[in-house]
Amino acid sequence: MIDAHVHLRDWGQREKETLAHGFAVAKLCGVEEFFDMPNTVPPLTSEQEILRRLEDAKAAGLKNSYHLYAGLTGDSQQIASMVELTKKLKGQVIGLKLFAGHSTGNMGLVTEQQQRKVYEELAASQYEGVVAVHCEKESLLLPDLEDPTDFSTHSLARPSKAEVQSVADQLEFCRDAGFKGTLHICHLSSPEALDLIEEAKRRGQKVTCAVTPHHVLLSSEVAKDQSLYAKMNPPLRSEAERKQLFSALLSGRIDWIETDHAPHTLQDKRNGACGIPGFSGLLLLVKVLLDNDCSPTLLKLLVGGRVSQVFGLGKKDIFIPAYENLLELSSQAAKMYVFDPFLTVRQKC
Template structure:
């Protein structure tokens, strides 16, 4: 299986996870290809950092195919340089990542004029690869509704409207800029945003989207249980949103599943850090999709087939664990981390 959205930490965050640990756990879960995100510390925004990360990953595991997303910043020269580097180092550098809202790592480009300029710059230099986007519109966030003692309040502070508006912004800004590349919308948490992406597809845009295990399986009700530490960006949503996204997966309306695997220490989570380990949840989601009638062909597309097409990687077999293996593998994966947001679901 392929997981195209992970945060493997390491370097100045090695206490959260190392490349070796994350890749080992992934491989035990039958995930043999990973796309790592750039909000590391230091971030993957320079040629030196990117080349060092690729070298470190090669030393960390011989079992897992490793790629990374290079981060873009507000420095337009850096955008040009990293776009050129993505061409040179493809497929090791699988594409670019734009944070259209702040999240872990504080790499957000929240100014809309700057977002437009990034797409204009990419169009000017002829970049036609992938740009993955974290969509949350900063001006629609409501930080005053955040209650540090109630993780479910995170969904009030970062409402659905912020995601939907940002998705529509990215579609509009990239089109107006003449961007010829592929736009990927990360970790959808709302069915309304999916409808906007489907409209863009009907208009022949190069665009894709993904759903995470936590947005397909968990809700704000789960976030009320503090022991699950179920706080992430974008947040968990209502049962209506969750069930709609799960149905969309079964209907083949979503391009792929991505975990947004993002481990922290227990101390960090107690302090409100956003992000949860995702490999355990991925296996539980596959199990539930099978129980709801997902065909082998659909699962193959969701867990690697479509990613290979969009990323323009060489076609290969996507191997998915058997139904009987999924629960045991998920439990084993959860034991690799100091907390498990999917534990309640496993007992249902």
């Protein structure tokens, strides 16, 4: 399987997870290929740090199966240099990442002017690869509604409308700039945003989207149990929205599954850090999809086949663990972290 969205930590975050540990847990779960995100410490926004990261991944046991996104800043020269790096390190630097809202690492380019400039610079550089975007419109966030003693309020502080409007913005900015690459909307959490994406596809715009296991298996109700530490960006949504996203996934309306794997220490989570381990949830989602009669053809597209097509990785055989092993492997993976947000789902399975 291919996981096109992971945060494998290490470096200045070794207390959360090392590359070697992340690779080991993923291998246990049947994930054989990764796309790592750039909000590391330090961030992957320069050629020097990107080359160092690739070398460290190789030393930890991966080479051809490890890819990363170069992070984008608001600097024109930096954007141009990252475009050149996708050519120089083709297949290793798999695409570019834009945070249209602040999340872990504070790499957000949060104004409309900054975001428009990115797409204009990419169009001027004739970049036709993938730009993956974290979509949450900063001006629509409501931080005063956040109660640190109730993680379910995170969904009030970062409402669906912030994602929906940010998705609308990115689609508009791409069109206006004449950007000819592929816009990828990461970790979709809102059915309304999916409607905008499907409308754009019908107009011929090159856009893809993915969902995480947590957004289609867990709802904001689960986050009320503080012991599960189910807090992430974008947050969990209502049960009605969760069901709609799961139905959309099962019907083939979403391009792929990505875990957004982002482990923390327990103390980080107690202090309100956003992000959860995701590999065990991936196996649970595979099981739930199969339990709901997902076809083998669609399932293979969702866990790697479609990613391979969009990123030009060549035709790949996608191997999925045997059905009878999914629950046990998920349990084993969960035990390799200090908290398990998928505990309630595993109990139901």
